[in-house]
Amino acid sequence: MDTVVQILSWILLLGGAVFLLIGAIGVLRFPDFYTRxxxxxxxxxxxxxxxxxxxxxxxxxxxxxxxLLLIFYFMMFSGPTAVHxxxxxxxxxxxxxxxxDPDSR
Amino acid sequence: MEHLIxxxxxxxxxxxxxxxxxxxxxxxxxxxxxxxSLLSALLFVVLDAxxxxxxxxxxxAGISTIxxxxxxTLTRDEEEAPRHTPLLPLAVVTVTGAALIYGTLDMPHYGxxxxxxxxxxxxxxxxDTPGEIGVPNVVTSVLASYRGYDTLGEVTVIxxxxxxxxxxxxxRTRRRNIQTRKLVVLRVIAKLFFPLILLxxxxxxxxGDFGPGGGFQAGVIFATGFxxxxxxxxxxxxxxxxxxxxxxxxxxxxxxxxxxxxIEGILLGGKFLEYGVLADDPVTGxxxxxxxxxxGVGITVAAVMLIIYYSFVSRRD
Numbered sequence: 188m189d190t191v192v193q194i195l196s197w198i199l200l201l202g203g204a205v206f207l208l209i210g211a212i213g214v215l216r217f218p219d220f221y222t223r224x225x226x227x228x229x230x231x232x233x234x235x236x237x238x239x240x241x242x243x244x245x246x247x248x249x250x251x252x253x254x255l256l257l258i259f260y261f262m263m264f265s266g267p268t269a270v271h272x273x274x275x276x277x278x279x280x281x282x283x284x285x286x287x288d289p290d291s292r
Numbered sequence: 293m294e295h296l297i298x299x300x301x302x303x304x305x306x307x308x309x310x311x312x313x314x315x316x317x318x319x320x321x322x323x324x325x326x327x328x329s330l331l332s333a334l335l336f337v338v339l340d341a342x343x344x345x346x347x348x349x350x351x352x353a354g355i356s357t358i359x360x361x362x363x364x365t366l367t368r369d370e371e372e373a374p375r376h377t378p379l380l381p382l383a384v385v386t387v388t389g390a391a392l393i394y395g396t397l398d399m400p401h402y403g404x405x406x407x408x409x410x411x412x413x414x415x416x417x418x419x420d421t422p423g424e425i426g427v428p429n430v431v432t433s434v435l436a437s438y439r440g441y442d443t444l445g446e447v448t449v450i451x452x453x454x455x456x457x458x459x460x461x462x463x464r465t466r467r468r469n470i471q472t473r474k475l476v477v478l479r480v481i482a483k484l485f486f487p488l489i490l491l492x493x494x495x496x497x498x499x500g501d502f503g504p505g506g507g508f509q510a511g512v513i514f515a516t517g518f519x520x521x522x523x524x525x526x527x528x529x530x531x532x533x534x535x536x537x538x539x540x541x542x543x544x545x546x547x548x549x550x551x552x553x554x555i556e557g558i559l560l561g562g563k564f565l566e567y568g569v570l571a572d573d574p575v576t577g578x579x580x581x582x583x584x585x586x587x588g589v590g591i592t593v594a595a596v597m598l599i600i601y602y603s604f605v606s607r608r609d
Contacts, residue, residue, distance in 0.1 A: 261485075268481040275475075 196244035203237030210234055219285035220277055224270050231266030297338055305331050316371045318364045326357040342504035343431045346496070350512040355597055358519055362604040426575040427501040427582065435506065436582040440565040444550055447589050451547045454596030461603040463536060475524065482524035489517035497590045501579070507586040511593025519601055527605050536602055539595045546592025553584045 206229055213226025239259045246252040308328045315321050329352025336345035400407035417434050425433040435443055497510035522530035554565040561569055567581025568574035 264481055264484065268477060271477050272475075 192244055196241045199237045199241030199244065203234050203239075203241060206230070206237060207234035220282055221274065221284045224274055228267060228270045231262065231270065235262050235266070294338060298335070301331055301335050301338065305335075318369045318371055319361070321371075322357055322360040322364055325360065326353045329353040329356070343429075343506065343509075346504050346509045347512075350509050350516070354516055355512050355519070355601075358516075359600060359604060362601065362608075366604065366608055424574075425578045425582075427579070429501055429503060431504075432500050432506055432582065432586075433578075436585055437567060437578060440554070440585065443585070443589065444554070444565070447547050447550055447592050450596050451543055451592055454543050454599045457600045457603050458540070461607060463603050464606045465531070465536065478524050482520050486517055486521055489520065490514060493517065493590075493594075497586060498583070500586055501582060507589025508593055510586075511590040511595075512597055514590065514594040515597035515601070518598055522601070522605070527602065531602070534598065536599070539599050539602070542591050543595035543599060546588045546590070546595065549588035549591065550585045553581055553588070557581075 210226050210228075210230030213229065214223050217223045217226055236259065239255055239262065243252045243255045243259075246255060305328065308324055308331065312321055312324045312328070315324065329348055333345040333348040333353065336342070336348055417438055418430055421427070421430045421433045425437055427433050493510045493514035496505035496513060497507060500506035500510070518530060518534055521533065553567070553570075557566040557569055558564055565581075568577045570577035570580050
């Protein structure tokens with residue numbers, strides 16, 4: 188039982204790390220602001236979320252897990268809201284999304 | 293393992309420092325400064341200084357970033373081209389850096405238990421705190437009880453900073469914002485978070501005896517809750533919740549409360565800021581005194597942070 192929980196927790200932690208890495212690569216590689224936002228939101232929700240759930244499994248039934256659950260709750264709300272606010276601010280300051288590949292023009 | 297974390301964090305600190313120097317956009321610099329503070333907070337966690345880390349995260353990464361962004365929006369967000377050659381500043385920085393590195397050669401080894409800082413009064417504090425003060429968090433007992441004079445000085449400095457900002461920038465009452473239909477998502481989430489942030493601030497304030505936290509951190513977190521409200525709903529609506537004249541009174545009330553606890557000690561036959569006489573049992577008196585002065589610190593810090601924020605933002609038209 189203990190080993191199962193350990194293996195599950197490590198799968199989640201490594202999965203979270205992979206998603207964080209994907210997000211970071213996306214921020215560097217994507218062509219414009221809106222697509223980069225798309226990459227960042229993966230870090231915030233899936234990356235950090237999986238890491239937090241993995242840590243909860245490490246913590247077991249304790250106060251630490253309750254605190255991690257609260258952090259999880261905060262991340263799930265604050266991440267998408269921040270990205271939404273950024274996108275809206277960009278739209279309002281008339282930043283046009285990139286609609287086709289600049290190389291093909 | 294811990295060394296590896298140290299090296300990674302210090303490396304990231306250095307990269308951030310260089311990025312700050314190279315960057316021309318002041319908005320980006322403000323965000324990078326926030327990242328710098330967050331990295332320092334992580335370093336403090338590695339060093340087991342959780343109280344300092346909490347302060348650094350709340351003040352350095354949180355509120356000072358907001359104040360810097362407010363300043364940038366008041367002025368310009370592009371750095372001016374330098375008017376002189378960088379040779380003289382480079383020489384000054386090189387000489388200062390070399391002197392500092394020369395100074396570190398004399399410092400005790402990293403984590404050395406025989407270092408002078410661990411030999412002087414620290415061992416007395418660690419040894420006497422359980423019997424004399426009876427709070428598990430020694431940082432709080434040093435800050436609020438053994439070094440109560442220093443902390444009173446610090447709170448007075450914060451109060452003076454708030455008074456200085458008021459004297460320099462003044463304040464314009466602006467009470468226009470009423471509900472509009474924009475920013476719906478942001479407002480719903482801000483409404484959801486606002487009470488939780490205030491609750492967390494109170495937890496940090498009253499849990500300071502047992503875990504990391506205390507008046508300074510709690511005050512800043514409390515102020516951050518109202519700043520979030522002001523960011524989402526506009527300054528005018530925030531002033532309906534907590535008006536500016538009230539803040540000015542609260543800033544003074546916190547400091548006076550701290551000093552009054554000290555004077556109460558004299559009136560009850562002890563010394564200034566001696567908490568032991570506040571109750572029949574010295575340890576209970578210490579608990580009461582620490583709680584009251586932490587409350588005073590929290591009130592002043594929260595009020596001054598909001599005064600500074602209001603002063604900055606109310607100047608933008």
